[in-house]
Amino acid sequence: DTGVSQNPRHKITKRGQNVTFRCDPISEHNRLYWYRQTLGQGPEFLTYFQNEAQLEKSRLLSDRFSAERPKGSFSTLEIQRTEQGDSAMYLCASSSRALKEETQYFGPGTRLLVL
Amino acid sequence: AQKVTQAQTEISVVEKEDVTLDCVYETRDTTYYLFWYKQPPSGELVFLIRRNSFDEQNEISGRYSWNFQKSTSSFNFTITASQVVDSAVYFCALRGDTGRRALTFGSGTRLQVQP
Numbered sequence: 100d101t102g103v104s105q106n107p108r109h110k111i112t113k114r115g116q117n118v119t120f121r122c123d124p125i126s127e128h129n130r131l132y133w134y135r136q137t138l139g140q141g142p143e144f145l146t147y148f149q150n151e152a153q154l155e156k157s158r159l160l161s162d163r164f165s166a167e168r169p170k171g172s173f174s175t176l177e178i179q180r181t182e183q184g185d186s187a188m189y190l191c192a193s194s195s196r197a198l199k200e201e202t203q204y205f206g207p208g209t210r211l212l213v214l
Numbered sequence: 215a216q217k218v219t220q221a222q223t224e225i226s227v228v229e230k231e232d233v234t235l236d237c238v239y240e241t242r243d244t245t246y247y248l249f250w251y252k253q254p255p256s257g258e259l260v261f262l263i264r265r266n267s268f269d270e271q272n273e274i275s276g277r278y279s280w281n282f283q284k285s286t287s288s289f290n291f292t293i294t295a296s297q298v299v300d301s302a303v304y305f306c307a308l309r310g311d312t313g314r315r316a317l318t319f320g321s322g323t324r325l326q327v328q329p
Contacts, residue, residue: 130315141218141305141319142259155315188257194315202249203317205259 101125103206105191111212112181119177120209124193131174132192132203133166135159142190148174149196181213216241218308220320227296228328235291235323237306243267245311248282248289253322254302262304265289296327 104123112118124131129150134142145164147155150171160166163181168174178185188210192203217240227233239248250262263273265282273280277294293300303324307317 132315132317134317139321141307141321142317143319144316147315157316190259192259202261202264204261205251207256207258210257 103191103193103204105189105206105209107209108207109210109212111214113214114181114183116181117177117179118181118211119175120189120191120211121173121175122191122193122206123173124191125195125204128193128195128204129171130194130196130201131168132194133174133176134190134192136188136190136208137186145176178211181211183213186211186213216243216308216310216318218306218318218320220304220306220323222323223321224324224326226326226328229298230295231327232292232294233296233325235293235304235306235325237289237291237320239287239289239306239308241308241310243310243312247309247311249307249309249317250280250289250291251305251307252302253305259305262291293325296325298327298329301325301327 106121131148133145136142144157145160146166148168151168163179166176188208190208192205194201194203219238246267248265251259253259279292281290303322305322306320309317
């Protein structure tokens with residue numbers, strides 16, 4: 100049983116460029132979450148999918164951010180026109196709806212640095 | 215609104231000492247779930263425990279134990295006979311039961327165990 104995987108693990112980009120991250124959840128999990136974590140802080144929720152439907156979005160998810168989960172399996176998070184304030188760790192998690200008391204399991208994260 | 219407070223920013227102990235990490239939460243939900251995660255230097259959040267609001271039994275797992283007290287809205291985590299491998303940032307998190315799936319995290323406590 101493989102865990103949540105994320106690619107790339109690290110990304111350095113210049114301000115104004117677009118970046119895309121990928122998350123592959125645990126295979127039997129139908130719920131997928133994106134969080135952002137800045138240095139010295141706890142993760143902050145960005146968005147959540149159940150299968151392919153995006154059911155919840157945080158106010159942190161500005162117009163420059165878009166997330167998709169087209170076939171209800173892997174998900175992508177795109178940031179357009181990156182800004183230095185976007186520098187953070189982007190964490191993906193997945194869970195199974197089968198359990199009401201579900202636990203979110205996290206991937207290793209993608210660390211983004213915007214120069 | 216939900217809130218999790220981890221007042222201890224950083225704790226340093228010597229190996230074999232016992233250490234308690236504090237977590238205080240706020241929620242208006244009558245049913246909710248509390249979690250502890252460990253984040254080692256590699257960055258991946260590792261799930262440790264989940265506790266339901268209607269189950270106030272304390273739990274022990276090896277050197278780890280958790281004390282849930284609804285009366286004081288606290289969910290504290292104790293490591294007995296700490297080891298160097300316990301060095302990490304520990305996060306307490308909360309999720310309500312009103313349809314929102316997002317976890318609300320505290321700011322974390324960095325634990326350093328010196329040999």
